[in-house]
Amino acid sequence: MSSTPSQPGQPAESTTLLSVQDLQVEYRTRRGAVKAVDHVSFDVSKNEVFGLAGESGCGKSTAAHAIIRILKPPAYITGGKVMFMGHDVRQMNDMELRRFRWRHVAIVFQSAMNALNPVLSVGNQIKDVLRAHTNMKPDETHERALELLRVVGIDTKRLGSYPHQLSGGMRQRAVIAIALALNPEMVIMDEPTTALDVVVQKQILQEIRQLKDEFGFSILFITHDLSLLVEFSDRIGIMYAGELVETAPSQEIFNSPRHPYTHRLMNSFPTIWGARQELLGIPGSPPDLITPPSGCRFHPRCELALADGTCKQVRPMLIDVSSKHRAACHLVEQQLAVQKETVP
Numbered sequence: 447m448s449s450t451p452s453q454p455g456q457p458a459e460s461t462t463l464l465s466v467q468d469l470q471v472e473y474r475t476r477r478g479a480v481k482a483v484d485h486v487s488f489d490v491s492k493n494e495v496f497g498l499a500g501e502s503g504c505g506k507s508t509a510a511h512a513i514i515r516i517l518k519p520p521a522y523i524t525g526g527k528v529m530f531m532g533h534d535v536r537q538m539n540d541m542e543l544r545r546f547r548w549r550h551v552a553i554v555f556q557s558a559m560n561a562l563n564p565v566l567s568v569g570n571q572i573k574d575v576l577r578a579h580t581n582m583k584p585d586e587t588h589e590r591a592l593e594l595l596r597v598v599g600i601d602t603k604r605l606g607s608y609p610h611q612l613s614g615g616m617r618q619r620a621v622i623a624i625a626l627a628l629n630p631e632m633v634i635m636d637e638p639t640t641a642l643d644v645v646v647q648k649q650i651l652q653e654i655r656q657l658k659d660e661f662g663f664s665i666l667f668i669t670h671d672l673s674l675l676v677e678f679s680d681r682i683g684i685m686y687a688g689e690l691v692e693t694a695p696s697q698e699i700f701n702s703p704r705h706p707y708t709h710r711l712m713n714s715f716p717t718i719w720g721a722r723q724e725l726l727g728i729p730g731s732p733p734d735l736i737t738p739p740s741g742c743r744f745h746p747r748c749e750l751a752l753a754d755g756t757c758k759q760v761r762p763m764l765i766d767v768s769s770k771h772r773a774a775c776h777l778v779e780q781q782l783a784v785q786k787e788t789v790p
Contacts, residue, residue: 463631463664464490464513469526471505471512474519478736482508482521484688490632495658495665497679497696499672499711503732505688506668507556510634513666514551515543531631549579552625556637558617562609568595568620569605575627594623599653615646619653626657632664640669651678672708673715676700681770684708687733687743690764694771704773707744742776750777 471483483505490496498506511517513528515535528535530550538546555561563571572591576582582590592602598619609617618638625633635654639647655678658665669675675682675696682699684692684707692705703709713726730747733739739746745757762774767782 465529467527495679497667497675497682500685504685552630553634558621598623634666692773
């Protein structure tokens with residue numbers, strides 16, 4: 447999967463690292479197929495942090511796991527493409543996948559305690575990755591393991607420590623060290639700070655940012671905490687009931703969310719400054735993805751659903767709100783149509 451620089455007279459190399467195109471994933475159950483990811487498309491550029499946010503069960507982790515094909519039955523990818531540096535991940539055989547994972551895309555799972563092997567030291571778990579994917583000699587893997595611990599801020603004396611001997615923050619740093627072992631172009635982070643207190647969470651995120659800037663990798667960051675994502679990411683995609691309903695630069699999402707679901711998410715978290723204000727939760731529950739609602743899947747919970755039944759009957763498509771902002775909402779479509787009519 448090597449790439450060569452463009453020659454004079456040739457088109458410049460694309461800045462797109464990952465392109466997810468019309469991705470579909472189903473969980474097959476006795477009741478029927480659960481449409482966990484339904485026609486989802488997004489791109490991640492080189493050296494970018496792209497965030498996926500949404501309620502639990504919206505499909506964001508399933509989409510991430512589908513990208514590196516680590517889903518297991520009853521989950522199946524049923525459609526779409528995953529293009530990484532011009533290569534279709536869905537068409538890779540087992541040997542190609544083995545070379546692709548960790549060397550090009552690594553993942554940091556949600557629970558470090560579950561991701562780490564409890565009977566192996568942290569050092570041995572780092573060395574396992576190096577032995578599996580490189581021809582390094584034992585002394586070289588040892589030095590690389592020490593280097594990685596220093597990179598993520600862990601005392602090298604902890605090389606022989608077992609996961610249960612480390613704090614939550616140190617375990618998370620150890621998992622990040624393993625993910626960075628082969629200098630991948632992209633790191634998928636699946637709610638890596640969920641189990642940590644806010645102080646350690648902030649430290650971890652600052653360190654991840656510094657590592658990204660230093661080593662130049664891209665990040666696909668997954669979380670349900672939209673307020674955290676606004677500060678950490680460059681662009682954000684909002685998922686609801688298996689669909690991507692809005693994408694925009696993080697500050698644009700923060701300042702002017704267009705989809706009613708995004709607006710509700712933004713108002714579900716308390717602020718630590720300014721006047722006190724009432725929190726606006728999201729009424730109801732996410733839909734059953736075996737038999738999702740017709741039309742817009744958010745319409746049963748949306749107080750702004752159009753009275754003419756359009757939201758209930760017609761599935762909205764992602765449309766351009768601005769050059770970098772897209773939303774899937776009939777109300778937004780109407781607002782844009784009115785704006786065009788009033789412009790002379």
